[in-house]
Amino acid sequence: MNTATVVGTASMGAKFLGALVLTLKVLIYLFLMVMIGLFLMGIYRKFTARVQYRVGPPIWQPYIDVIKLLSKKDAATKNWVFDLGVIMGLGGPLALLLFLPLDTIVGLNFHTKGDLILILYLAVVGPLGFALAASVGASPWGAIGVGRALSMMLGYELPFILGLLAVVAKDGTLLLQKVSAAQSMWNPAGWHYFQWPLILAAIGAHIALQGVMSEKPFDQAIAPHEIASGIMVEFGGKYLGMMLLMKAASLMAELGLFAVFFLGGTTAWDTIVKIFALFIIAISFDAVLGRFRPDQAFTVLWKWPTIIALLGLLLTVFA
Amino acid sequence: MGMLTHWSVLTVPMVLVLGSILAALFGLIKNEKAKRVLQMISTTAAAAFALYVNIALVAGWKGVPKMADLKPFTVKLTETLTLSWQYYWITGTFAILVMGVLMFVLAYALETFKDDENTTPFYVLTPLLAAAIYMTLASVNLIALFFSWELMSFVAFLMLLYYDRTKEGGPWLYAFWSGVGAMSMIAGIFLFYLASDGKTGFGLFELMQTVPVLTIKHPYMTLAAVLLLGVPFMIKASIPPFHTWAPRTYGSTHPSVAAFFSAAYSKVGIFAMLMWVYMFVGTVMSGKWVTTLGANFRNMPTAFFILAILLAFGAVFTSLLAFAQKDAMYLLAYSSMGQLMYMVMALVLGIGITVGYQKDMNVTMTVYTLGFFGAIYHAYAHGVFEMAAYMALGAAYKRSGGETEFNKLGAYAHRMPVTFFMGFLAMLSTVSIPLMWGFASKYLIYQAALYGRFFVLSAMALIAGTASFLYAFRYIHGIWWGQPTKGYDFMHSVKEVSAWGIIIALVVMGLTVLGGAIPGQVLNFITGNAVNQMVMQSAMAGGPLLIDKAVYMVNGFSILHFGYLAILFTVGILVALLVYTTSGGSRKVNLDDFYNSAEPYRPEWQVQLIGAFYGPIERVIEPYFKVSIERVYNWLGGIFGWFASYIESWNTGDTRDYTWALAGLIVLLMVLWVF
Amino acid sequence: MVEWLKLVDKARSRSIWMLMYCTGCGAMELPPAMTSRFDMERFGIMPMATPRQADVILVTGYVTKKTLKRIIYAYEQMPAPKWVVSHGSCPINGGVYWDSHATVNRLDLFLPVDLYVAGCMPRAEANMKMFTELMDMIAKGEARGWEEYVKNRDYYKENQRKLFGYDLVFTDGRSAL
Numbered sequence A: 001m002n003t004a005t006v007v008g009t010a011s012m013g014a015k016f017l018g019a020l021v022l023t024l025k026v027l028i029y030l031f032l033m034v035m036i037g038l039f040l041m042g043i044y045r046k047f048t049a050r051v052q053y054r055v056g057p058p059i060w061q062p063y064i065d066v067i068k069l070l071s072k073k074d075a076a077t078k079n080w081v082f083d084l085g086v087i088m089g090l091g092g093p094l095a096l097l098l099f100l101p102l103d104t105i106v107g108l109n110f111h112t113k114g115d116l117i118l119i120l121y122l123a124v125v126g127p128l129g130f131a132l133a134a135s136v137g138a139s140p141w142g143a144i145g146v147g148r149a150l151s152m153m154l155g156y157e158l159p160f161i162l163g164l165l166a167v168v169a170k171d172g173t174l175l176l177q178k179v180s181a182a183q184s185m186w187n188p189a190g191w192h193y194f195q196w197p198l199i200l201a202a203i204g205a206h207i208a209l210q211g212v213m214s215e216k217p218f219d220q221a222i223a224p225h226e227i228a229s230g231i232m233v234e235f236g237g238k239y240l241g242m243m244l245l246m247k248a249a250s251l252m253a254e255l256g257l258f259a260v261f262f263l264g265g266t267t268a269w270d271t272i273v274k275i276f277a278l279f280i281i282a283i284s285f286d287a288v289l290g291r292f293r294p295d296q297a298f299t300v301l302w303k304w305p306t307i308i309a310l311l312g313l314l315l316t317v318f319a
Numbered sequence B: 001m002g003m004l005t006h007w008s009v010l011t012v013p014m015v016l017v018l019g020s021i022l023a024a025l026f027g028l029i030k031n032e033k034a035k036r037v038l039q040m041i042s043t044t045a046a047a048a049f050a051l052y053v054n055i056a057l058v059a060g061w062k063g064v065p066k067m068a069d070l071k072p073f074t075v076k077l078t079e080t081l082t083l084s085w086q087y088y089w090i091t092g093t094f095a096i097l098v099m100g101v102l103m104f105v106l107a108y109a110l111e112t113f114k115d116d117e118n119t120t121p122f123y124v125l126t127p128l129l130a131a132a133i134y135m136t137l138a139s140v141n142l143i144a145l146f147f148s149w150e151l152m153s154f155v156a157f158l159m160l161l162y163y164d165r166t167k168e169g170g171p172w173l174y175a176f177w178s179g180v181g182a183m184s185m186i187a188g189i190f191l192f193y194l195a196s197d198g199k200t201g202f203g204l205f206e207l208m209q210t211v212p213v214l215t216i217k218h219p220y221m222t223l224a225a226v227l228l229l230g231v232p233f234m235i236k237a238s239i240p241p242f243h244t245w246a247p248r249t250y251g252s253t254h255p256s257v258a259a260f261f262s263a264a265y266s267k268v269g270i271f272a273m274l275m276w277v278y279m280f281v282g283t284v285m286s287g288k289w290v291t292t293l294g295a296n297f298r299n300m301p302t303a304f305f306i307l308a309i310l311l312a313f314g315a316v317f318t319s320l321l322a323f324a325q326k327d328a329m330y331l332l333a334y335s336s337m338g339q340l341m342y343m344v345m346a347l348v349l350g351i352g353i354t355v356g357y358q359k360d361m362n363v364t365m366t367v368y369t370l371g372f373f374g375a376i377y378h379a380y381a382h383g384v385f386e387m388a389a390y391m392a393l394g395a396a397y398k399r400s401g402g403e404t405e406f407n408k409l410g411a412y413a414h415r416m417p418v419t420f421f422m423g424f425l426a427m428l429s430t431v432s433i434p435l436m437w438g439f440a441s442k443y444l445i446y447q448a449a450l451y452g453r454f455f456v457l458s459a460m461a462l463i464a465g466t467a468s469f470l471y472a473f474r475y476i477h478g479i480w481w482g483q484p485t486k487g488y489d490f491m492h493s494v495k496e497v498s499a500w501g502i503i504i505a506l507v508v509m510g511l512t513v514l515g516g517a518i519p520g521q522v523l524n525f526i527t528g529n530a531v532n533q534m535v536m537q538s539a540m541a542g543g544p545l546l547i548d549k550a551v552y553m554v555n556g557f558s559i560l561h562f563g564y565l566a567i568l569f570t571v572g573i574l575v576a577l578l579v580y581t582t583s584g585g586s587r588k589v590n591l592d593d594f595y596n597s598a599e600p601y602r603p604e605w606q607v608q609l610i611g612a613f614y615g616p617i618e619r620v621i622e623p624y625f626k627v628s629i630e631r632v633y634n635w636l637g638g639i640f641g642w643f644a645s646y647i648e649s650w651n652t653g654d655t656r657d658y659t660w661a662l663a664g665l666i667v668l669l670m671v672l673w674v675f
Numbered sequence C: 001m002v003e004w005l006k007l008v009d010k011a012r013s014r015s016i017w018m019l020m021y022c023t024g025c026g027a028m029e030l031p032p033a034m035t036s037r038f039d040m041e042r043f044g045i046m047p048m049a050t051p052r053q054a055d056v057i058l059v060t061g062y063v064t065k066k067t068l069k070r071i072i073y074a075y076e077q078m079p080a081p082k083w084v085v086s087h088g089s090c091p092i093n094g095g096v097y098w099d100s101h102a103t104v105n106r107l108d109l110f111l112p113v114d115l116y117v118a119g120c121m122p123r124a125e126a127n128m129k130m131f132t133e134l135m136d137m138i139a140k141g142e143a144r145g146w147e148e149y150v151k152n153r154d155y156y157k158e159n160q161r162k163l164f165g166y167d168l169v170f171t172d173g174r175s176a177l
């Protein structure tokens, strides 16, 4: 549709070259983001091990796992829709990454073509794809897992959205580049996180972020000890590998969105640093907390973070 | 071309009635198959013609007259009172939707009616209902509207009565509420008559303009008139607190009937609300009410704000109720109600801000355009996806021998993938996945709410959207995937729909994506260029709004390039496909081969987990639904029932007493009418 | 398609996800191997919840006829390449249950066992040794029991049938929708 504007140069050869460079940039960007996401997961495993007085796996363990999983020879599939769900599940977060300001790292600017609402709705394509695959997988554990995942989504979405909308109210824009432009890069006083009354919204959204990443205490959907890893129960081999990649991509997207909205993520590099910081905070809680029951988690999420975030939103709107 | 000059607003209804008569005649045929096919062809052809005419009128194609040249239909009753029906662009905009849905539903009904169900009432009554809807959409006079409205309600009641699947009293509930609506409308009309000192001709546009004047003279009476007039409209659009009829009525009927009802018929309510909101503006912003109801609260008149909050709450609550349903028909009914409330909320926002927020005309214009056209576009999106969801369910309904409960369905997608995909895309559109029609329309509504700085409202609308994921997944899992609940042998007897059904399904799927890929064009097309004009006006006033071919933009506030979205989404999927194809192999396993703690699955086990699917959060939210409006009505009904039996106890049970009472009532009504 | 490098075998050896089929007492010694004393996650070894995700099935203890069915089913659900470890005397030669009417003395008649860990019960040190051994074997491409199972399918199926008296079939033929 808009390829002409995407490429935008005159002669045929130059156009082709431009398209090639663009494609390469996109691929490099996606590769980089997924790699960083996997690295984060490596940190997670090392960190948790250390908290438990263990040595833990090497930090590149997730890369090894992904290679192993993708090289499995005969992963079980129920139906071609199962495969489709998995492809949709990985494709959604990858498309989502392209709409985040992190893409400036390779000099792309696709993030100026969409806004917060798009990101919020693009973010569910991945989970929905995997939910479809779990449903096709026909295991009752998978169905329970999806039920729990969606219940959790209903829970954390409310405080998370209220928190984000407070920033929208403050800056009067849904555009991510404008939101980050309204903050300073390194001076915490210039971040939305530390501005009154936005700090309330930020805290509410930050608690919800734990649910968004399905870290403890909000990891009911993938409770390996209760429901045989829920959604993933029928996923083996390359399907599980793609799910790990999806998890890595979503981690980057979710944390990146939060960093841009509250921590002044301006350029790609500082956003990535902030992503690391956010992730360390999240896994510190994850390492020491237990898991809520699904109904408890839902109640908690619709109570405290929601009240705090709503207060932040109302104070911002009526300021 | 001579024929063209005779075209009037009645042409389309007459063709539909003709189709209906033909269907009735074909109903006499003994051979069931031939009967159905002939009925389908006759009515679908009529619907296709109606669709063509409306599209041609709205788009200004050749071969039909210009919209303005289409003869109005008028009946002169008295000197001052003339009933008139006339075609104008909003008629066309809604009629395209109604006729399109009619065509698809009629054509697909071959796949949804079980062999032992009689199709004749459906094929006879549905075109009649569509004709009545058309007349309602074209009435420019309150009395004319009343007659069309009641005709419509009556035909709908007949349909519901015939296809009362569950025998839970759904049609009677509908009849009761239609009766309430009719009485309320009469009362409203009568109050208008009184308020205007008997001088009004009941023209709709005239009334919209004179309402402020009437309000200055008779504030209470006019407000009461407007509110009473609004009741039937709210009932039809199932807006709280007048929504209690909808789930049981939609839920208890046949899927094809429900498809037409929720996708097309309910849109009359949206259309009427659109008219009504303008009248409401007129009365709220005039005379006595300016300082109370019309006082601004958050950029909107207070009355509008209350209405909007009510609708947003309603949307959240119905969406929460939807995912707790155990029956697919009820689930879709609740989902439909939630979506309708979205639309009316957008209308209320858009129109409310035009009178509430005067600081910056550009902002007002922008929010108005977004809200108004967002509502219309969402009406379309909802029409398409709700129809598709009900039709897909209908196909499973036929093949399962009439089941609509989730715990008796399951795994049908293995046997009917195309139908599944229709339902799947419908659900993707419902939850507004980008590039689906539902996203392009909801996006407009969100933009309106956020740009108008209604943040809590937006948050509620977004949460209602999240809740829609829950019910969408329940629909997908409960009907189409998971384990079969009737055994494998039965599943092998299930067949995919015929080639005809597949064609329809593919077209519907195409529509779902089309409206989401090039929204600007589609929206402009169905509104007869009205969007372009609004945007142009806004641009001339230096406004920030852009709804272009494939771009939504409010300058400096939001932006969405659908072209980029399509390309980048494809890129994401392609990269995923690359990973998929370059990685290791896979093997197909049978449906009963799943992880069950290494215990081989036996078909007699019921492991299609659907009953307690969202059990934990259902338990959390359940207490908050203890106080339901329906229960309040039942309580009131109980009191009235007691009162009625009290009156009844006065008389001896002699029929003559009733006769006299009835005669007295008629005399009273006549006296009222004269004065 | 992904057989292009030794790298893959190396990756497989450094990321062993196990399905612990803890049939008997031997399971007792796995927690020490998992927790901070021996910490097998150092080598990327983790327990998994379902056979779909697992690479190696650990049969830790005596195998009764009843459990053998489940073991075989779980094994067949795992994606290849996959390995079987016979853990403790019981699954190797019957152990103390060698003359029991209910147990199977040799697991390797029914499944291609890649590695045996003797002992009653094998201690955590032995477990760790077993894992490192298995890692070496996988890295070198020596552990190919899963190919044996495909190649000698008739042999294994015949043994299974002799034991149970009927063909072991885990899926209903009609369930292929």
Ligand code: SF4
Pocket (backbone or CB within 6 Å): C024, C025, C026, C060, C061, C062, C087, C088, C089, C090, C091, C095, C096, C119, C120, C121, C122
């Ligand atoms: S080998 Fe020893 S420890 Fe292991 S199951 Fe047999 S008896 Fe128990």
